[in-house]
Amino acid sequence: MISPTRSAAVASLALALTGSCADPTSPDRDAPWVSLAASDGLVDASGPVVLTAVALDDVGVVGVQFWVGATLLATDATSPYTHSVAMTPDDNGVHSFTAIALDGAQNQAVSNAVTVAVAIPTLAMNDGFSDGVIDSTQWRIRGDTAIGLRVEESNSRLELFIPGTAGGGTFVATLESRCELTGDFDIEVGYSLLSWPANNGAILSLSMGVRHAQRYSSTAGPVLDEESYGASHNGSVAQMPTSDAAGILRVVRNSDRVYSYFLQGSDWILIQESPDFPPERDVVALSIWGSDGTWGGADVRVALDDFRIIQGVPANCER
Numbered sequence: 196m197i198s199p200t201r202s203a204a205v206a207s208l209a210l211a212l213t214g215s216c217a218d219p220t221s222p223d224r225d226a227p228w229v230s231l232a233a234s235d236g237l238v239d240a241s242g243p244v245v246l247t248a249v250a251l252d253d254v255g256v257v258g259v260q261f262w263v264g265a266t267l268l269a270t271d272a273t274s275p276y277t278h279s280v281a282m283t284p285d286d287n288g289v290h291s292f293t294a295i296a297l298d299g300a301q302n303q304a305v306s307n308a309v310t311v312a313v314a315i316p317t318l319a320m321n322d323g324f325s326d327g328v329i330d331s332t333q334w335r336i337r338g339d340t341a342i343g344l345r346v347e348e349s350n351s352r353l354e355l356f357i358p359g360t361a362g363g364g365t366f367v368a369t370l371e372s373r374c375e376l377t378g379d380f381d382i383e384v385g386y387s388l389l390s391w392p393a394n395n396g397a398i399l400s401l402s403m404g405v406r407h408a409q410r411y412s413s414t415a416g417p418v419l420d421e422e423s424y425g426a427s428h429n430g431s432v433a434q435m436p437t438s439d440a441a442g443i444l445r446v447v448r449n450s451d452r453v454y455s456y457f458l459q460g461s462d463w464i465l466i467q468e469s470p471d472f473p474p475e476r477d478v479v480a481l482s483i484w485g486s487d488g489t490w491g492g493a494d495v496r497v498a499l500d501d502f503r504i505i506q507g508v509p510a511n512c513e514r
Contacts, residue, residue, distance in 0.1 A: 222300065227252035229259065229296035231306035238282045238313045248276040248306060250296035260295040284315045320372070320504040324353040329370070335513075337369035337480075344368040353499040354389070355483045357397065359492045367484035373513045376403055377476035380507030383445040384481060386410065390496040391440070393422070396489035399497050401444040404477030405429045408444040408455040408466060410437075414489040426455035426467035433467035443501075476510055 227250055234245040248271075250256045259276035261268045269278045276294070290313065294306040320333060327348050329336065338344035343358035346368050355368045376382075384401050388410070391397065397412040409425040411434065423434040433455075443458040451471050456463040483497050 223254050223298060223302060224300070225253050225298075226302040226304045227256050227296035227298050229294050229304050229306040231292065231294040231309050233292060233309045233311050236309075236311060238286075238311060239315060241281075241283050241315055243279040243281055244311055246278045246280065246292055246294070246309070248294040248296070250274070250276055250294070250304075252296070252298045252302075254298055254300070256296055257299050258297050260297070262293045262295065263290050282313050282315065286313045287315060288313060320374075320502075320507075320509070322502045323351075324348050324500055324502070325351040327351075329353075333373055334370050335373055337371050338367060342366060346370050350498070351500070352387075353481065353502075355399075355481070355497045355499065357483055357485060357495045359494045361485065362487055362490070365484060365486040367482055369480050369482040369484075371481075372479040374509035375476040375478050375511045376504070376507040377510045378508045379448050379450065381445070381447045381505040382479055382503065382507065383443055383505065384502040385441075385443045385500045387441040387498040387500075389498055390494050392491060392493040392495075395485075395491035395493045395495065397483055397485050397491075397495040398425075399444075400480070400482045400484070401446055402480045402482065403446055403448070404474060405472070406446050406448065406453050406455070408446045408457065410439070410442075410444065410457075412491075412495075414491070424457045424464075424466050428453055428455070428467060428469040429472045431467070431469055435464070435466055479504070 229248055229250040231246060231248050238244060246261050248259045250259050258270050258272040260270050261278040268280065271278060290311050292309045292311065295303050297303050322330065329348050336346045338346055342361050344366060345356040347354055353370060357366060357368055380403060382403060386399060391412060393413050395412045396414040399410040401408045407427040409427065411423045411425045413421050421436050422438060423436050425432060425434045445456040445463060447454045448471055452468060453471050454468050455466045457466060481499055483495055
C-alpha cells in the first residue's frame with residue numbers, strides 16, 4: 196500500500212476535521228507548536244513503543260499525525276495525542292519518528308525527530324513443519340528404515356513412527372539439527388500423541404545432548420507403571436504422572452543450571468532442575484524410541500509442530 200504524502204495527508208485531515216478551510220476574512224496564519232517523545236529509545240523485546248505529542252495553537256489544534264520516515268502511521272484528533280507502535284524482530288534497526296500538528300486553517304508544524312533503535316533477538320531457528328518437506332539444510336533424519344522407523348513431514352506437522360515389530364536393542368526415530376547449540380539456550384516443541392498405547396514402553400523426547408524433556412508411556416513391567424512426563428539430565432531421571440495426549444515440552448540452560456518443563460494451561464511446570472554438565476555444545480534432537488526390555492509391541496506415532504529455538508547460538512553447522 197502506498198502511503199499518503201505529507202501534503203495530501205495534512206490537507207485531508209484539516210478538511211475532514213473542520214469541514215472547510217479557514218475564514219478568508221480573518222485568516223489564521225500562525226502555525227501550531229508541537230513536541231514529540233517516545234516511551235523507549237532502545238527496544239530489545241517485542242512490545243509497543245508509545246509516541247506522545249504535545250501540541251498547542253492560538254486558535255486550536257485539530258489533530259496530530261504520527262509519522263515514521265515518510266510513512267503516515269496514524270492521526271489523533273484528541274488530546275493527549277498518542278499512538279502505540281508494535282515492535283517485533285522484523286522492525287530491527289533505527290527508526291525516526293515525527294509528529295505534525297495542524298490547525299483549522301491548515302497551518303502545520305513538524306515536531307522534533309525522535310529516534311528509536313530496535314534490537315529484538317530473533318529466533319535462532321523456527322520450524323512449523325508445515326511445507327511437507329523436511330528442510331535438509333537444518334535437519335537430518337536418524338533411524339533404521341529397515342525396521343520400519345519413519346520420520347516425515349505430513350499433514351502440516353512432523354510425524355515420527357515406530358512399528359510394533361521394531362526390535363534389536365534400542366530403536367530410535369529422530370530428527371536431529373545440523374547445528375549444535377552453545378551457551379545459554381531455550382528450546383521447545385509442541386506434540387500430539389496420535390497412536391500411543393498404554394503399557395508400550397515408548398518415550399518421546401526433546402533433547403539438547405544429554406538434557407531431555409520427555410513424555411513416557413507406561414510399560415508392561417515394573418519399570419514404569421503409569422503415563423508420565425519425565426526429564427533426564429545426564430542420567431538423573433525425574434517423572435511426573437500425566438494423562439496429557441498433547442502439549443509442549445521445553446528445555447532451558449541458564450548459566451550453570453538446566454531446566455526441563457511441560458506446559459500446563461498457561462503455566463510452565465518444572466519437571467527437573469540440575470547443575471549443567473559437559474559437553475557445553477550439542478545438537479538438538481526430536482525423537483521417539485523404545486528398547487527390547489520394555490517394548491510392548493504396538494505401533495507408535497507422534498506428531499510434532501512449532502519447534503522453536505527461542506534462545507541459543509548455533510555453531511559447527513554441518514550442511
